[in-house]
Amino acid sequence: MKLTALRLHNVRRFAGTGVRIENIGDGINVLCAANEHGKSTCFDALHALFFQPHTGTPGAVQALRPYSGGNPLVEADLTTADGAFRLTKQFYGGRRAQVRERDSGRLIAQADEAERFIAALVKGGISGPAGLLWVRQGVTGIERRAKAEDETERRARETVLTSVQGEVEALTGGRRMTEALLACEEELLRLVTATGRPKAGGPYAIAIDESEQLAEQERRLGTEVSDLRAALDRRRTIRGRLSEIDTPETARERQAALAEAEAELAAAKAQTESFKAAESKAALALNRRVSAEQAVTGFRQALARFAGLRDAEAGAAQERDAARARHQGAAGIVREAAAAVESAEREEREQRDLLARLERALRAQEAANRLATARDSEREAQATREQIERMEATLKSLALPAGKIAELEQAESQLLQLQARAEARAPQLRIDYADGAEGGISIAGIALTQAEERPLVGTTQIEIAAIGRLTVTAPQAEEDSRSIARAQAKRQALLDELQVDSLAAARLREGQARDIKADLDIARRRLQLLAPNGLAALREQIARLETEAASANEAPADLNAARQQLGAVEARVGAMREAARAAQARTETSASALVEAERHAAGLSSALAALAESLGPQAEWRGREERLSVEHDETDRAWQAAQRQVEELAARTIDLAAAEARHLRLRSVMDAAREEITRLREEAAGLDGRIQTRTETAIEETWQETRDRLAQAQQRTAMLAREVAVLSRLRNALEAARSQARDHYFAPVLQELRPLLGLLFDDASVTFDEDTLLPRSVQRNGLDEQVGVLSGGMREQLAILTRLAFARLLAKGGQPTPVILDDALVYSDDDRIEKMFDALHRQASAQQVIVFSCRQRAFARLGGHVLRTEPWQPDQ
Amino acid sequence: MFRFLHSADLHLGKPFGSMPDELRGRLREARHTVLDRLATQACAAGAETILLAGDVFDTETPSPAVLRQALAAMAGHDGLRWILLPGNHDSLAAEALWAGLATSRPGNVVLATEPAPFQLAGDVVLLPAPCTTRRPGRDLTEWMALAATPPDTIRIGFAHGAVQSFSEDGGAGDVIAPDRAARAGLDYLALGDWHGQMRIGPRTWYSGAPEPDRFKHDATGRALLVTLPAAGAEPAVEPVETGSFDWRMLALDCLAGDDPSTHLAALLPAGPSRRQSLVRIVATGRTRPPARTRLEADLKAIAPEFALLQLEAQELVTECESEDLDQIDRAGALRDAAEMLLAESGDESRSPAEREVAREALMRLFSYCAAAA
Secondary structure, eight states, X not given: OXXXXXXXXXXXXXXXXXXXXXXOOSEEEEEEOOTTSSHHXXXXXXXXXXXXXXXXXXXXXXXXXXXXXXXXXXXXXXXXXXXXXXXXXXXXXXXXXEEEETTTOOEEEEHHHHHHHHHHHHHHHHHOOGGGGEEBTTBOSSSOOOHHHHHOHHHHHHHHHHHHHHXXXXXXXXXXXXXXXXXXXXXXXXXXXXXXXXXXXXXHHHHHHHHHHHHHHHHHHHHHHHHHHHHHHHHHXXXXXXXXHSXXXXXXXXXXXXXXXXXXXXXXXXXHHHHHHHHHHHHHHHHHHHHHHHHHHHHXXXXXXXXXXXXXXXXXXXXXXHHHHHHHHHHHHHHHHHHHHHHHXXXXXXXXXXXXXXXXXXXXXXXXXXXXXXXXXXXXXXXXXXXXXXXXXXXXXXXXXXXHHHHHHHHHHHHHHHHHHHHHHSOEEEOOOOTTOTTOEEETTEEOOTTOEEEOOEEEEEEETTTEXXXXXXXXXXXXXXXXXXXXXXXXXXXXXXXXXXXXXXXXXXXXXHHHHHHHHHHHHHHHHHXXXXXXXXXXXXXXHHHHHHHOOSOOOOXXXXXXXXXXXXXXXXXXXXXXXXXXXXXXXXXXXXXXXXXXXXXXXXHHHHHHHHHOOGGGHHHHHHHHHHHHHHHHHHHHHHHHHHHHHHHTOOOHHHHHXXXXXXXXXXXXXXXXXXXXXXXXXXXXHHHHHHHHTTHHXXXXXXXXXXXXHHHHHHHHHHHHHHHHHHHHHHHHHXXXXXXXXXXXXXXXXXXXXXXXXXXXXXXXXXXXXXXXXXXXXXXXXXXXXXXXXXXXXXXXXXXXXXXXXXXHTXXXXXXXXXXXXXXXXXXXXXXXXXXXXXXXXXXXXXXXXXXXXXXXXTOSEEOOOEEOOOOO | OEEEXXXXXXXXXXXXXXXXXXXXXXXXXXXXXXXXXXXXXXXHHTOOEEEEOSOSBSSSSOOHHHHHHHHHHHHTOTTSEEEEOOOSTTOTTOHHHHHHHHHHOOTTEEEOOSSSOEEEETXXXXXXXXXXXXXXXXXXXXXXXXXXXXXXXXXXXXXESOSSTTOTTOOSTTOOOTTHHHHTTOSEEEEESOSSOEEEEXXXXXXXXXXXXXXXXXXXXXXXXXXXXXXXXXOEEEEEEOOSSEEEEEEEEEOTTSOHHHHHHHHSOOGGGGGGEEEEEEEEEEEOHHHHHHHHHHHHHHGGGSSEEEEEEEEEEEOOOHHHHHHHOSSXXXXXXXXXXXXXXXXXXXXXXHHHHHHHHHHHHHHHHHHHO
C-alpha cells in the first residue's frame, strides 16, 4: 500500500476549512512546517481514517472535531497491488465511509463494507499490526492515551521507550497476554496440578472426594432404606398371615379335627392288637402240632433202627474173633524165624574169627624172612659209611683252592720271564786275567775266575787287587732285579698260602686229591644201594620186622578152606533174615485187621446200648407209641381251630396305616401352625427392633438429604471439571497464539533490525531479548546499559528502527506499507539524526516513508520529497 | 355453615440437601413454623378445623425431633383441631409413624387413617381416603360414593393424589377421578399432592403447599380457607398466604444489543424481601460478551442479599463480533487466541461440548481482559 494524497476538512483547527497534501511519492516524503500548521492534525486524521470506524465517536474521533463542532471529513488516495483507490470517512453528522476507484470515481464499497475494505488494507496478509508503523511523538497511536499525558514531556519520554514494548506486546499480547495467562493458570492451578490431575486439597479434588464419599454414603443409606422398606413390608405380611392363622376359631378347628383323628386311630390300634394275639396263638398251636408229629414219627423210626443194630452187632463180634485167631497164628511164625536168624549169625561170627587168626600167622612168617636180609644190609652200610668219612677227611686235607694252581703257574712263569730278560740285558763282566793276575779281581770278596763272566747288577764294587775298588753301577740291571724280587715275593706268598714248597709239589697234591675223590664217589653209590632211605630208615624197618615176626602165635593152616566156609555161613544168615522180615509183615497186617474188627464191634455195641437207653424198657414200647399218636391228633385239631379264628379277624380289620397317616397329617398341621405362629411372632419382634432403630434415626430423611447433597456435589464436580476444561483450553489457546506470534515475528524482525542498528550505532551493540523482542541492554564503550536508563534520543531511535524493521518485513512479505513518523525524532542530536536519515533512506528504497516534522532546519538535511499543504474544500 | 382451612404437603423434615448449609437450616425451620402460620390464618378467619391432606411429613420415618416438635406446635393451638391424612410420602405403610402418632398425638390432633366416615361436626362428615402405600395403584376415593350419610349432611372428601398424570411422583395408575366430588355427592373434595394451588372444579381444590419447596410452581405458599354454607351449596374458597420463603423462577430474555443488567434490576424483588427469596434467573436469547460479563458480575454482587440467587444461562447464546474481540485486543497474539477460540466455538465439525468449552474460554478471556483494563 502506498499513500498518494491526504485531504481533510472540518478537522480540529480546520473548522469549516480543509487542507490537502497531494503527490505523496515513493521513498521519503517530508512535510516540514512550523508548529500549529496542522501536521499532527494530518497525522491523527490519517490515523482515524484507517483505525476508527465511521460509526463510533470514541476519544480519538472526538479529538478530531473542531471546538466549534462539525463533521470531520478525511480522505486519502492510495494505490495497492489491486489498483488506485480513494477512501473517504466522515464522522458525526452524515457519518459515512466510502471506497471509490480513484480514477473513475466508481463507488466500490461503503459503510461496513468500506470499513472491511480498509481493515483488509491495514491488516491483510500476515495480519501484522499496521499501527506499528505509525510513530508519533512518543506514542504508538494504538494505545489508549490521555491527552494530558501527551502534553507532558516526562510522559513522552517514558512512552517513547514503552512504545517499543507496546509494539512487541501488541504482537505477542505482551503484558496483557501475560496477565491473562497468569490469571488463567492461577485459577487452573487452584484446581489441578501441573500434570492435570485434581490438586490435593483443592476445590476440585475436594468436590470429587465429596462426591465419592456422598455416593458411598448414599448407597449405604439407600440400602438401609430399602432394608427398612423390606422390613416394613415383611412385617405387614407377617401380621396379615398371623391374623389368618393365629385366631381362637382356627385353633379350635385344628384341635377338633385332631381329636377325631386320634379316636379313630385308637380304635384301629385296638383291633390290630387282637388280630395279632390270634395270630400268635395260631402259630403256637401249629408249633405244638408239628412237635407232636415229630415225636411219634421219631419213636417209630428208633424202633426200626434198634432191630437193625442188634443184627449188625452180632455179625461184628464174629468177625472180630476170626481176626484175633489169624493174628495169633502169624505171631508164632515170627518168633520161629527170629530164632533161626540168631543161630545162623552166631555161626558166622565164629567162622570169621578163625579166618583172622590164620591171616596174622602168615604175615609174621614173611616178616622173619625179610628181617635177616635187612640186618646184613645194615652191617655193610655201616662199614661203607665209615670208609666214606675217612676218605672225606683225607680229601679235605689235600684239596687246593680252585684256581690257585693256575695263579701259581702264572707267577712262576712271570718270574722266569723277568729273570731271563734281566740276564739278557745285564752288562756282562768277563775277566780274562792276565797271567798272573788270576784272582786279582774279586767282587764282594769273591774272586773272579778266569774267563768268568758275570752279569753286573746294580752297583757292583769290584775290588781289584792292588789297584783299588772299582764301582760299577748298572741302573737298568738294578730295576730288573727289583721286578724279579717282586715276582719272587708274589710266588713265595702263593706257595706259603698253599703250604707247598714248589709248583711241582702243588701239582702232585692236586693229583692225589683227584684220585681220592673218585674212590669216594664209588663208596657213596654203594651206600645208596644198601640203604636207599638212609641208615635210620633201614634200622626202623628192622625194628618193625622184628615186632611182626614176633607176633605170630598160631600155626598157619588152610586159609582158603576157611574162607569158603565163611561164605556159606553168610549166605544162610541172609536167607534167614528175609524169612523173618516177611513173617513180621504178615503179623502187622493181621494186627490192624484185628483192631478194625474190634472197633467196629465196639461201635455197634455202644450205639445199640444208647438206643436201648432212649427207648426205655422194652415192655413199655407199645404203650408209648399209642400215647404219642393220640397226642398228635389232639394238637392238629387245636391248630385248625386257631387258624380259623385268625381268618375271621383278618376279614374285618380297619386300615391302621390310613388312620395313622390322617392323624399324623392333622398333627403336623397343628404343629406347623403353632410353629409358624411362633416363628412369625419372633420374626415380627426382630423386625420391630430393626424398624424401630431405623425409624428413630430418620433414615429416609438422611437418605434424601444425602441424595440431594450428592446431586449437588456431582453438579459441582461437573462444573469444576468443565472449569478445568475451559481454563485448559484457554491456556492452550493463549500459549499457542503467543508462541505462534513469536515464531512469526521475532526472528525475522530481529534479522531486519540488526543491519539498521549497525548503521546507527557503530559504537554500540544492542542486545534484544529473544523471547520478548525488547531491547534489553546497550553495550557502549565496554559498559552495559539497561534500556531503562537510555537517553530519550536513544529510545526514540530504537523505536523508529524497530518499526522500520517491521516495515521491511512486511514489504518483503509482499505488503509494502507506509511508515509514518510524526515528530518522531525529538531528542536526537544532529549526528544521530543524520544517521537516522541514512537509515530512513536505506529503508525508503523499498518503502514509502512519510515524515512530519516541525524541525525545519534539522530536517532540511533529510532530503527526500518535500510535501506541501494546500487549502482544500471537498466537492459537495 | 362449616369453615375450615385446607392445606397439604407440608413435608416436615425435608432435608434440602442440595442447598447451602445455612439456608438449609432456615428452609427446614420455615417448614416447621408454617404450622403456626396456618393456625394464625385459621384463627383469623374463625375456622376451627385444619385439614392437612397428606404429606405432612416428608418421609415415612421422620426424626423424633421433627415429629415431636410438629405435634407440640399443633398442641400449642388448642382452639384448633388438626386432621392429618396419610399421603404418599407418609403413607400407612409407615406403620411406625402412624402408630407413634396414634399414641403420642395431643387431643386436638385427629388421624384420618381409616377410609370411613368421620363426624367433624353435627351435620358435617369427613370421608378420608388415606394412602395405604406409597403407590396404591387404584383410586382410593371410590368408596366415598358408597358411603351413606344422613340427608342434609355436609360431605367433605379428603384425599391425596393426582387427578391427572401430573402427580408429583408421576405414574397414572392411581389417578383420582376428577369428578369424584360430583359422583360421590361431595360438598368439597380437599386434595393434596400438587404443590401448586389449583382449582379442579368448583368443589375440588388442591390447596398447594403452604410453604413452597421448589421452583416448579413459581407461586407463594398458600392455603385455602373453605366455607361450606350448607349441604349442596357451592363452597366459598379463598386462598390465604402462609409462605415464608418465596421461590421464583425469573425469565430474562436478552437481545443482542441490550444490556440485560437493566432488565434484571426490574425483575428482581426489592428490599428486605430478598432475604426470603430463592431466585433462579433463567436467561434466554442472545447477548454479547461484555453484557454477559457484566450480567454475571452484577449477579455476583447482589447474590448475598438473597436467600439464593442462581443464574441458569444454558439457553443464553453469547454472540461474539469482531468489535467484541477488539476489547480483548485489536491485533496480536491475544487477538489471535481470541479468534482461534471464536472460530472453534462456531466450528460445526466439532462436538457441541468442545464448542461450548471454546466459547466459555473466550468469555473467560474477556473477563480477564476486562479485569486488566
